[in-house]
Amino acid sequence: MDKLIQDLKEEIIEALNLEDMEPDDIDENEALFGDGLGLDSIDALELIVLLEKNYGIKIENPKDGKTIFFSVKSMAEYIQAHQ
Amino acid sequence: MNKVFVNGSYLISSLGFGMEENMKKLYAGESGSCAISDPNLYPDTFFASKIDVARFQAEFKSLFPTNKIEFPFFEQLLLLSIQKTLIECKIDFQTKDTLLILSSTKGNINLLDEKEKGNWEKDRVFLWKSAEVIQAFFGLANPVQVISNACISGVEALSIGYRMIQSGIYKNVIVAGADILSEFVVSGFQSFQSLDAEMCKPFDSERIGLNLGEAVGSCLLSELPITSKVHIIGSGISNDANHISGPSRTGDGLYLAINSALNEAEIPANQVDFISAHGTATNYNDEMESKAFQLAGVQNAQVNSIKGYWGHTLGAAGLIESLASIEAMKQNKSIKTLGYSKHGVSVDLKITKESKSLEINTLLKTASGFGGANAAILFKNEIDDVQM
C-alpha cells in the first residue's frame, strides 16, 4: 500500500504538471480537490486516464470519480480493490 | 449607421445540401446523426453527424467542372459553399470593398494524421494557409480573415462582419465557417467524456453529452438586401473569466454577451421572439444557458437547440444554426428541439417541442465554448420598411 501511495503521488505530479512539488508535499489523506491540492475538473479527467493507462482500471461513470479521487489514499484503496 | 443584411445563405450538413433540403428535414424532425464505426475516426463506435462525401465530391465536380487543382476536404467544403453564396448574390466580389471571414476551430487538422497527410505541404495544416489558398482561388482583393475562437467562432464571424460593414470599411462581407470530423477531434471530446453514445438530448433531464458533427455554411453580409430582408441589429461577445473548459455556473458570462447585443439593438429583452440556443446537451452548458437567459430577461421567448439534427459542428455551428434559424424566421416557422422530452434545466424555458407556424420577428442566436467565450447576435426580419 505504501509503495502504491508513493507511486501514485509521483504519477499525479507528473500527469498534472504540479510544478515544484515533491511526493512528500502531498498528504495522502488530504483532499485532492477543493481546498486541498486545488485540482479542477480537467485534472479529474486526467486522473481517470491515469487510472486506465497505468492500472488498467476503467471508470465508466465519471460521477464515481468524486469518491475515488477524494485523496491519494482513496485512490490507492480503489486500485487495490479493483486490480 | 448602415443596416447589415444576411444574404445568400448556403449550408451542407449531414442532413443534406443547400437551405431547402436542410430546412425540409429540420421541419420534419429528421436527424442526420447516427452510430459510426470507422477506425479512421475512432477505435470504438461513436454517435455523430457526417456529410455524404461521395455526393459532395460529385457536387464539387459539377460546380467546378474545369478545376484541376486538388484541395483537402475542409477547403473543398468552403470553396463550394462560398461559390453557391456568390452565385446567388451576383456581386462583384473581387473588389477592395469585399472581405471574406472564415470561422473554424481546427481547419485541415486531419492532415496531421499519418494516414491522411498525403503529399500536402507541411503548412497546409495551418488555417492561414487555407485562407491564402481560398483567397487565391476566388481572386479576392483583401487578405482573408480567420476567426478561431472555439465554439463561438461562427457567431463571432457574423458579429465581426457586421461591425466591418457598419464601420463603412467594407460593403460586403462573405462569412463562411467549417469544421470536419477527424480522429483528432473525436478522440479529444471522448477523452473529455463529453460525448453521448446515442442521440444527444438538449435541455432534457436525461442529457449526458453532445454529438459531434461536420458542416459548412456561408452567407453574404451586405448593406443591401440582395436576397433577404433579415438584418443584424446587435451582437456581443464576452468571456466568463472563470475556467478554460467548464462554463460559468451562474450564466453571467453569456448574460453579458446577450445584454451587450440587446443594448446595441436598443430593444427590450421581451421583444426577443425566438432563441436558437447553443444547446450542446452537456450537463453544464444547457444549465448555464438557461440561467443566462433568465438573467438577460429573455426566458419567455421560444427556445430551441438544433444540435440533435446535425450534431455540434464546432466552428460552423454558430453560423449554420443562425442561417437555418433565419430561414425559419422568414417562413414564420419554428424548428423543434430534437432529443428533448423531459425538462432538465432549472429555469422554466419554453423549449420548442414541435415544429409549427410561429410569428418570429426578432431572433437571438447564442453560442458558448471552451476558453470561457460566449457570443450573442440578434436578427430582425424587416417586413415593412425595406424596399427590395
Add this chain to the structure above:
Amino acid sequence: MFKCSQHIYLSKNQLLVDFQKQLEFEKSLNYAKVFKGIYKDLGLDYPKYFKMDYLSKLGFLSAEVILKDQPLTSKYASEKIGLIIGNASSTYLMDSKHQSTLSDKTSYFPSPANFVYTLPNIMTGEICIRHGFKGENALFISQKMDIDFLWNYAYNLFENHKLDACLLGYVEVKDDDYESFLMLLERTEKQGFTQNNLKNICTTYKKETNG
C-alpha cells in the same frame, strides 16, 4: 478614441517594454527556460501557469508584464475590458502532441489536459481568468500580424462602446521560435492612437530585436 498606455515585445530572448530592454536571456537558451525566467522575475505564484501550453504561457506572461502594476478592473467595468489577438500557428505544438497519442491503438490514451490546449483562444481565456476580463475577445489567425485589420476592429469596438480598454497584439509560438507583441489600449477623449502609430511601434521593435 483610445491611447496606447504601454506596449511590450518579447522575442529572441529579449523582453522590451516601451522600447526599453527589461530582461535579456542568453541566445542559446530555449524558450521553456526563458519563459520560466520571466515567470520568476515577475515573482509570480500562479500554479495554473504550469499546466498551460507554451502559447498560453507566452500570452499570459506578456499580459502579466503590462498589467502587474495596473489592475484594469479597478478602473473599468470588467465587461468593457477585452482582448484582440492575432496568431499564426494556432496550437501546433499541442496539436502534434495530441495526434501522437492516437497512433498506437493498443495504447490509446489521449489526454484531456492536452486536448483543451489545442484551441488558440484558451490563451486569451487564461488571460481573462487571471485579470477578470469579461469583454469582447477575438482570436484571429494570420501568417503575419494584420495591423490594419486588428486596429480597425479595435476602433469599431471602442466606437460602439463595447470596450473601454483592451490588450491588442500578436502572440505566436512555433517549433523553436516565438514572438509576442502586446499593447494596452485605453479609452481617451483626445485624438488618440492611430493605425500609423501602431505600424511604427511594430517596425521599431522588429528592427531593435534583429539588430
